[in-house]
Amino acid sequence: MAATACRRGRLTLPAFLIALALAPVVGGRADTSFDTGPELGQRLLRDVVRIEARDLAEHGFGLVVGVDRDDVYIATARHVVARRAPAGLVEPERASHAIAVSFCALPGAPRQLAAMLDGFDGADDDLALLRAPRPSAYVPELKALAPAGKDGVGDQVWQLGRESDCVVVPTPGVIAGRPDTRHTVRVDLHGALGGASGGPLVSGYGIVGLVKRSDNEVIRAHAIAALAARVRALAGPPFLLGEAGNIPPGDPQAAVADLTETLNGYLFAARDLNTLLRQEIVPRPTFAQMVQRYNGSVNRFKAARDKYDGTLQRNWPAGTLPQWQALRERLWRIHLRFFGLNGQSTTTITGTERAPPPVREQMAALEPELAGLQSDIARFAEHLGKRSIDHAELSQ
Structure with missing residues (x-):
């Protein structure tokens, strides 16, 4: 023929x-x-969980940073799962005892109960590490992180997760500066609002940070490289995420x-x-x-x-x-x-x-x-x- x-x-x-x-x-x-940034973000939603601290009436998101046979390990913003005393008051932190996580990769699956991991001291940086049972069907996307140096000023980034939705938020923010001495990255995004605390920020090269707080104009996130180093320093939980390998x-x-x-x-x-x-x-x-x-x-x-x-x-x-x-x-x-x-x-x-x-x-x-x-x-x-x-x- x-x-x-x-x-x-x-x-x-x-x-x-x-x-x-x-x-x-x-x-x-x-x-x-x-992939474009949003396309990569869609793939990386597999590593995102939605978190509810029901006894604190708080909610947000988290990033799966590692797994073993029985458990998953989730990094999030600490204020999502623990409440600190107002400024000027000396009171112990109140950690949630009713943390439920749902996996964006497993819609409709039962929620898993999670607990804050002892030994991870992230209070000063608004960070927490959780452990939850690993669903039998759950496999994380390990190619996830932006390489060192690929978080340049002016790069666009997208939020993964907002309010109750496991979505790539369509409006991008722009990295406004290099990480400061507390490893905080500022992202300018008009209309950012809240509801994304603990979720990752992804550029076209991979995850660059973890959202800690936001308002109508600015998102502040913890640099992913600093978070990775902190988790890897612990003896117990594995940090398995590697470079996304995306251009x-x-x-x-x-x-x-x-x-x-x-x-x-x-x-x-x-x-x-x-x-x-x-x-x-x-x-x-x-x-x-x-x-x-x-x-x-x-x-x-x-x-x-x-x-x-x-x-x-x-x-x-x-x-x-x-x-x-x-x-x-x-x-x-x-x-x-x-x-x-x-x-x-x-x-x-x-x-x-x-x-x-x-x-x-x-x-x-x-x-x-x-x-x-x-x-x-x-x-x-x-x-x-x-x-x-x-x-x-x-x-x-």
């Missing part, structure tokens, strides 16, 4: 590139993701990472499939697995194909975008060679576990083009990587 398709339109792959996906893709996310599309480094991973992914998948089809014996399970990988690499290429044209034009020398356009056209022509295999050949391969001689000849003829593509990809990746980009100078 001959193949004709619009390069920018939707392409329906032939039978051998779709029907042989005999098993679903298994595994986690790619090493790097390229938002507005960061030129997203173009470097996404295009490099996309091109390498396609090259490896195409070479593996080409090598297999140059052999006489083609085991059916191996064929199915390699076709599935190839399909995934093509879909990722289609998603990234035009995505960074503006970024390359704005942030790299003038010849970079034409170089990328030529490279992607060459890759697409190679793809159409795979796409052009006819249905009879693929039926023979799957039925006999052998590649017909014409298929082996086509794949042998394709090998020099794949070698040329590999060289072009290496040159383009080197060209992309040579440009050092300072986070403070990013164009959004």
Whole structure:
């Protein structure tokens, strides 16, 4: 079956590139993701819980920072679960004995009773650490935190959770300054109001802080790096959250990472499939697995194909975008060679576990083009990587 398709339109792959996906893709996310801040926040709601201290008539949110077999460990703002005496009065802190947590990742699941963890002294910084039973169905998202230095002044951040809702609050705030000596980060957000205490703030790079208090103009949050260090210093509870591994599309480094991973992914998948089809014996399970990988690499290429044209034009020398356009056209022509295999050949391969001689000849003829593509990809990746980009100078 001959193949004709619009390069920018939707392409329906032939039978051998779709029907042989005999098993679903298994595994986690790619090493790097390229979500916007709200998209990343939506994923990280899995780590958020809603907290009610019923005997104090308080409510807020918390961030799951670790789990073990039986329990979850939750960081939150201390005033959500404990009440201090008014200024000028010397009275002991009144901790809640009726703390209920509900997991944003498990809507409708029973609430769990939680207790403040002894040994975590966070009163002076309005921080508390809770322990609650771990629901059997609960698995946290461990790729969650912004890397060090990715909480720059002027970056947008989003609240996860407000009032009674497990949501990414759509209006972003803006980081107004570096953490102070108490590790407090100020975020400007008109109309912030309350109801988000204890919940995380997320940027396009990951969680940057834990909300401690807010008013109509400003949110004050505890820097996530300082909170992580504090929890890790304890002997008992684990702190399991690591870097989110996300680069938002507005960061030129997203173009470097996404295009490099996309091109390498396609090259490896195409070479593996080409090598297999140059052999006489083609085991059916191996064929199915390699076709599935190839399909995934093509879909990722289609998603990234035009995505960074503006970024390359704005942030790299003038010849970079034409170089990328030529490279992607060459890759697409190679793809159409795979796409052009006819249905009879693929039926023979799957039925006999052998590649017909014409298929082996086509794949042998394709090998020099794949070698040329590999060289072009290496040159383009080197060209992309040579440009050092300072986070403070990013164009959004």
